[in-house]
Amino acid sequence: MRKWAFLGLLLAVVYIPVLYPAYSAETGQPSNKELLQKGLTIFEIDQELQRIEAQETELQSQIASAENNLASAEAASREARVHAAKVIRAYYMGDRDSLWTLLFAARSFSDGLATLEYLQMIIRNDKLALGRHQEAWKQQSQIKQSLDAASASLQQAKQRYIEQRAKLVALQDEVDRQLASQEVQAVSLQQQMLDLNRLWYEQGLPQFKTYFRELARAMQDLPEIMSGKNGAIQSNKISLFDNGLHSTFQLTDAELNDYLRSKNTMFQNLTFHFLQDQVIASGSHEGIELSVKGTYMLATKETGGSKKPYIRFRIDELQFNGFLLPDTTVESLEKEIDLSIYPEKLAPYLQVTEVKLEEGKLKIIFKLLF
Numbered sequence: 005m006r007k008w009a010f011l012g013l014l015l016a017v018v019y020i021p022v023l024y025p026a027y028s029a030e031t032g033q034p035s036n037k038e039l040l041q042k043g044l045t046i047f048e049i050d051q052e053l054q055r056i057e058a059q060e061t062e063l064q065s066q067i068a069s070a071e072n073n074l075a076s077a078e079a080a081s082r083e084a085r086v087h088a089a090k091v092i093r094a095y096y097m098g099d100r101d102s103l104w105t106l107l108f109a110a111r112s113f114s115d116g117l118a119t120l121e122y123l124q125m126i127i128r129n130d131k132l133a134l135g136r137h138q139e140a141w142k143q144q145s146q147i148k149q150s151l152d153a154a155s156a157s158l159q160q161a162k163q164r165y166i167e168q169r170a171k172l173v174a175l176q177d178e179v180d181r182q183l184a185s186q187e188v189q190a191v192s193l194q195q196q197m198l199d200l201n202r203l204w205y206e207q208g209l210p211q212f213k214t215y216f217r218e219l220a221r222a223m224q225d226l227p228e229i230m231s232g233k234n235g236a237i238q239s240n241k242i243s244l245f246d247n248g249l250h251s252t253f254q255l256t257d258a259e260l261n262d263y264l265r266s267k268n269t270m271f272q273n274l275t276f277h278f279l280q281d282q283v284i285a286s287g288s289h290e291g292i293e294l295s296v297k298g299t300y301m302l303a304t305k306e307t308g309g310s311k312k313p314y315i316r317f318r319i320d321e322l323q324f325n326g327f328l329l330p331d332t333t334v335e336s337l338e339k340e341i342d343l344s345i346y347p348e349k350l351a352p353y354l355q356v357t358e359v360k361l362e363e364g365k366l367k368i369i370f371k372l373l374f
Contacts, residue, residue, distance in 0.1 A: 036193060037326075039186075042179050043197030044204060045330045049172045052332035056165045063158040070151040077144040131371075166333065200327070203292075208324040211292050215274060216341040222267040223345050251354070253368045260366070282360050283317070295323035299347070300359050300366065315359050315368065317343040 183190045257278040264271040272295070274287035286295040296319060303316040319338055322329040347356050347368060358369040 018121060023280060036189070036196070039179060039182055039193055040197055040200050041327050042182075044178065044200055044324075044327050046175050047204070048330050048333045049168055049175070051173065052168055052336065053165060055336065056161050056168070060158060060161050060165070063161060065155050067151060067158065070154060072142065074147045074151060076243055133338055141188040155209050161246040195286075200325075204324055204327075207290075208292055208294075211289060212294060212322070212324075212340065214339065215270070215294065216337060218268050218270060219264070220341050220343050222264055222271075223343065225267070227242045250357070250372070251370045253370070255366045255368075257364055257366075278361055278364050278366055282320075282361055283361065283366075293323075293325050295321075297321040300358065300361060302359050303344075313356050315347065315356060317345070319343075 095323050135179045183193060186193060257276050260276050260278075261271070264274075264276070270289075273289040274285055277284045277286075281299055283298050283300065284296070286293075288294070294314050298317055298321075299317045300317055302313055304311040306312075322334055322337070345368075347354070347370070353373045354370045355373050356368055357371050358367075360367040360369070
C-alpha cells in the first residue's frame, strides 16, 4: 500500500502543470501551480540562506585565524627588522670593513684561517638576518592579503544574505495572502507544497547532481572525441591544415548523445539539443522530469600564474517537473560541479579561440601555438 500511495503522490506532482494552468481566468486568483512554484522557490531560497550562514561561519573562522597569524607575523617581522637594521647599520658605518683588517693582522697562517672562518660566519649570520626580515615581510603581506580577501568575501556574503532574506520574506507574504484567499483548498495546497519540496529535495536534486557529475566526468574526456581514440567520433578529427594556423572541431548533438550514452547508460534518459547560441538537455527518469538550458562560452582561468582559455558551460535555466528553479539553485550547482570543457588537453600546442553554437552543431575553433 505504501508503494502505491507514494506512486500516486508522485504522479500527482508530475502532472501538476497539466492539472493547474498558470492563471485562473474565472476567479482572477493565482493558480495552484503558481503557488506551488512560489513554495518551491521559497524552499530553495531558504536552502541558500543556510549555505550563506555556513559560509559566513567559515569565513569568520578564517578571519580569526588570519588575525592571529598576522599578529605573530608582525611580531616576527619586528624582531627580524631590528636584526636587519643592525646589520645594515654595521655595513653603513664601516664596522664590517674594520673586521677584514683582522685578517691582515694575523701573525700565522693558522690564525689567518681562523679569522677567515670567523668573518665568513659573521657574513652568513648577516645574510640569515636579512633573509629572515625579507621572509617575515613576505609572510606578513600574504597574510594581510588573505585577511583582506576573507573580509571582502564576508561582506559579500552578508549582503547576499540580506538580499535573499528580503526576497524570501516578500515571497512568503505573497504565498500567505494567496493561501488566505483559497479558504477551501488552503490545507490541501500547503500539503502539495510540502510534497513537492520533499520530492525535489529527496529525488530531484540528487538526480540533477548525479547527471551533472557524470556529465562533467564524460566531458573531461573531450580529447578522446577530438582525436578519435577508443572508437570515438572518427569523422571530426582536427586537422592543423584546415585554415593555415587555425583549426575547427565540429560536434553534432547526435554525436554528443551517442558519445555520452557510450560512457554511461544513464544518459539514455537525457538528450542534448544544440540550438542557435543555446544548449538544451531534457529527459525523465523514474517519474522525475529534468530540463537544463544553457550555453557554451569562452572564458579564462588562471592556472600556474597564467590565464588559459577554456569553454565554460553557463546554466541559464533549470526545470524540475515543469517547475522553474531559482537562480540560487543554479549558482549552487555551478559552484559544486564543473561542466566546463578543457580542450587544451588534446595537445599543448592548441589553444581555443572561439566557440559557436548553431542548430544541431557545436564548433570549437583553435589556433596553433608556437
